[in-house]
Amino acid sequence: MRLILLGPPGAGKGTQAQRLIDKYGIPQLSTGDMLREAVAKQTEIGKRAQAVMDAGQLVSDEIVIGIVADRIEQPDARKGFVLDGFPRTLAQAEALDQMLQSRNLSIDAVIEFKVDEEKLVERIEKRARDAEAAGLPVRKDDNPDVFRRRLVEFRALTAAVAPFYRERGRSFEIDGMASIDEVSTQIDTILKQAVAA
Template sequence: MRIVLLGAPGSGKGTQGKLLSEKYNIPQISTGDLLRAAVAANSPLGQQAKAAIDAGALVSDELVTQIVAERLMQADARRGYILDGFPRNLPQAQTLDNILNEQQEPLQAAILLHVDLEILTKRLTGRRACKGCGMIYNIYYSPPKQGSHCDKCHCNELIQRSDDNEETIINRLQVYEEQTAPLINYYTVQDKLHQVDGEQEIEQITQQIINILETISSI
């Protein structure tokens, strides 16, 4: 099972990727984790990525795709994998397709988690984390029972991540619309896109994705 999860920041890709990874016993692969691992391992690709990061530049599409492709060759990905938020743009998607087609193991599905823009903004700007235990809350959807303090630790104050402010969120969503949203048409043309309502309960979203994947695997 070889799939990619698409969706704007805050759409729930990470959560669903983790749940699907556990169910099917296949790795959830995210670009951020891969870059950090490659840099930490000091691999040749990791050294190139570190050089770009240290210089304050973006890691190139080609390098990111190479790092992902290298990861897909590892033993635990032979049965399949879940790409979480990758590819992020058309060049990455096209390069990835070329690599996978050469191996005769193309992607089988792209799952799009659709969430309304207003809800996405509230999900992201409303996030609060406990400084002590890391418990996550949302002041709009799942606020703590004790006001501004953690229900679990009771005494630790909740904080907002620096990148969860409204200006940063709006910019992240604009970048998504410009770079990642075109992938919707790309995978639609390939007849691989499946849209799921990301505003449902987590369990309902997971089950809907499972239903889609079971249909694909039976073809």
Template sequence: MLNLVLLGPPGAGKGTQAERLVGRHGLLHISTGDLLRDAIKAQTPLGREAKAAVDTGVLVPDQVVIGLVQERLSAGTPDQGFILDGFPRTVAQASALERLLGELGAPLDHVILFDIPIGLLEQRVSKRAEQSRALGVAARSDDNPEVLRRRVEEFVRATEALSPFYRQQKLLRLVDASADVDGVDAQIRRFLEC
């Protein structure tokens, strides 16, 4: 069983790498972005609360995200292993996750932090929005430069506290997310072999 956290700003490649890891290891992929978008689309009470935050580029309140993640982890197969994509983002979320995983008997193996310059993020998010429009699909509400900058600033502030939390536990691994998809994949494979 392999239990991972993927941390990084929007557009860093977490979702792409999570798909590869799921394919290789059969892990349960829990993307907080997907959980939030699904809750927003379904207009659940948590979804309505999340929408206000996502549309303005601020982090969704901890209690909303923790509730959604707890629901999903509890629904998974105990020995399957998982990838948490974009969660936790705050020390409060990390502490709540640690308690939950302790109850489930499923400790984390690695926390992989995707390091990437904001200029490249802006290019990637702009390209993702263009591809959505070309396919006739509405772009994500957070796929615009102004919202991206706010989300990256929020991410950096949160990560400044979160990185030491996981570094102290000897779980933090840093990848150069400016590399191409295969290059990032190779870096992650090296961590998992250790």
């Protein structure tokens, strides 16, 4: 089962990804983690990424897709994977589709977390207050101003990704403001439909 979780920061994608990993025994593929691992292992694509980062530039879509391509060849990803936070742009979605097609693979479902952004900001503020009250460090992303900037960036870049998958009949919307268990139930229902299709 190959899945993409799409939605703004703070929508609950990470929580649901962990549940999917536990339930289906498939890995969560984080492009950031994969990039760091490729650089650490000095793979061919890792060396290219290192050179770009050393020059202070952003890693190209081509390199990121190469890292994803290498990663899905590993044994733990043969049954499938969960992509969270990727693809971020239409160009990345198109490149990912082409790379998967070249391996006779495709994305089974794209789960789009629909949220009320103002309520999401309140959720993040509460998470920050709860962390402070518990004496835990507050994530820097939990600053409301930083969070609002990330939402704007998400809308600008990622808004075109959902329609790309919707046109291909692979995108499913869920209510990301529901409880964690309710969101899991919505995802389970979608995955049963996607597998049956």
